[in-house]
Amino acid sequence: MGRAPCCDKDNVKRGPWSSEEDAKLKTYMEKYGTGGNWIALPQKIGLNRCGKSCRLRWLNYLRPNLKHGGFTEEEDNIICSLYISIGSRWSIIAAQLPGRTDNDIKNYWNTRLKKKLLGRHKEPHRNRLSISSQDSNGIDDSQNFQNLSITALERLQLHMQIKTLQNPFCLYYNPALMVQNFQFLEENQDIQMQQDYFNLSNLKEDELGNSINGIPSTENISGQSNTNTNTGIQPSLTFIQAELDVGFIPAQNSMVVDEFQCFKEIDSSKLYNPRWLSNEFDVNLASSNSWDSANVLHKPEEMCQNYSTGYSIQ
DNA sequence: AAGGTCGGCAACCGCATGTAG
DNA sequence: CCTACATGCGGTTGCCGACCT
Numbered sequence: 635m636g637r638a639p640c641c642d643k644d645n646v647k648r649g650p651w652s653s654e655e656d657a658k659l660k661t662y663m664e665k666y667g668t669g670g671n672w673i674a675l676p677q678k679i680g681l682n683r684c685g686k687s688c689r690l691r692w693l694n695y696l697r698p699n700l701k702h703g704g705f706t707e708e709e710d711n712i713i714c715s716l717y718i719s720i721g722s723r724w725s726i727i728a729a730q731l732p733g734r735t736d737n738d739i740k741n742y743w744n745t746r747l748k749k750k751l752l753g754r755h756k757e758p759h760r761n762r763l764s765i766s767s768q769d770s771n772g773i774d775d776s777q778n779f780q781n782l783s784i785t786a787l788e789r790l791q792l793h794m795q796i797k798t799l800q801n802p803f804c805l806y807y808n809p810a811l812m813v814q815n816f817q818f819l820e821e822n823q824d825i826q827m828q829q830d831y832f833n834l835s836n837l838k839e840d841e842l843g844n845s846i847n848g849i850p851s852t853e854n855i856s857g858q859s860n861t862n863t864n865t866g867i868q869p870s871l872t873f874i875q876a877e878l879d880v881g882f883i884p885a886q887n888s889m890v891v892d893e894f895q896c897f898k899e900i901d902s903s904k905l906y907n908p909r910w911l912s913n914e915f916d917v918n919l920a921s922s923n924s925w926d927s928a929n930v931l932h933k934p935e936e937m938c939q940n941y942s943t944g945y946s947i948q
Numbered sequence: 949a950a951g952g953t954c955g956g957c958a959a960c961c962g963c964a965t966g967t968a969g
Numbered sequence: 970c971c972t973a974c975a976t977g978c979g980g981t982t983g984c985c986g987a988c989c990t
Contacts, residue, residue, distance in 0.1 A: 648959080648960075649958095649959075649960095649983095649984085650958070650959080650984080651958090651959090670975095671975080672975075672976070673974090673975065673976090684960090685975085685976095686960085686961095686975095686976080687959075687960080689976075689977095690958090690959065690960080691958090691959085694958075694959085695958080703956095703957095722979065722980085723978090723979085724978075724979065725977075725978060725979085736977095736978075736979080737957085737958080737959085737979095738957090740979075740980085741956070741957055741958085742956095742957095744956095744980095745955065745956050745957075746955090746956085950990105951989105951990090952988105952989080952990080953987105953988085953989075953990095954986105954987085954988080954989090955985105955986095955987085955988095956984105956985090956986090956987100957983105957984090957985095958982105958983095958984085958985105959981100959982085959983085959984095960980105960981080960982070960983095961979105961980085961981075961982090962978105962979100962980095962981105963977105963978090963979095963980105964976100964977080964978080964979100965975105965976085965977070965978095966974105966975090966976080966977090967973100967974090967975085967976100968972105968973095968974090968975100969971105969972090969973090969974105
């Protein structure tokens with residue numbers, strides 16, 4: 635069964651908004667709000683626009699207290715940290731940045747921030763293809779990799795870069811390798827080995843010191859002590875691992891060293907610790923069905939109270 | 949100066965999700 | 970519980986100005 639269109643697309647104006655249209659919408663919204671129905675709104679105020687278009691224009695451009703452009707270093711840090719932790723969930727990221735819209739942040743990430751962080755890197759896809767081989771099912775690894783979530787790969791890459799930066803010793807502590815090893819153990823259902831592996835993971839972190847990670851290793855993301863064996867891997871990595879449905883070939887050391895060279899300008903003393911980012915928070919926020927994302931923007935103070943400093947991206 | 953290319957950003961598209969009846 | 974509909978959201982497109990040749 636097809637969905638009924640929200641408006642007659644052939645008969646509504648599309649494209650850039652005129653100042654008159656903006657004025658009409660802004661005046662009405664400031665006076666009456668949506669009245670709970672965006673679809674009916676354009677007709678009420680004599681705009682030949684789709685209701686969705688009106689909503690987008692209001693939320694992304696006309697709404698009061700919006701900031702455009704000029705992202706601060708602190709905002710960069712927060713965006714980067716959250717992207718690593720939760721991926722491209724722009725509305726949640728926007729909720730942490732008062733006055734910013736999800737669209738703004740998405741555009742900013744895609745056009746600038748991502749390039750700032752990853753732009754000087756070798757093409758990850760090419761790296762993967764260059765070490766392609768066949769698995770036991772005769773399926774080429776390169777085919778598997780093409781199925782990987784791009785954002786998961788980017789996040790894993792960023793995660794590795796930051797870890798490497800924080801402590802060069804973590805060249806021996808390779809998240810990608812950990813993912814691969816753990817998947818191998820899971821596939822083989824070797825519980826004892828999994829236990830040993832996580833114990834070893836904790837030991838390795840303890841040996842290197844907790845400061846090796848910007849992300850807590852001895853607490854889970856809810857800020858509670860670890861009580862099960864599945865918390866030896868940092869939360870971020872766990873998130874990423876969940877997205878890696880197929881095998882992963884770890885980066886070669888030479889590539890990691892290249893990354894270290896590329897990112898040595900990042901000030902590793904300013905590391906953002908997203909320990910407040912619990913699953914509970916995530917679910918609550920994601921399920922909010924607010925008409926106006928400005929409502930969500932009121933929450934950062936509550937949710938960011940445990941912010942420490944962030945990545946410094948120069 | 950003219951044409952081509954690129955980057956930034958506003959806006960659109962369509963699927964996912966929530967909810968009222 | 971089911972259905973229809975409104976809204977939320979992330980990915981994508983296309984316009985436009987800046988820069989390059």
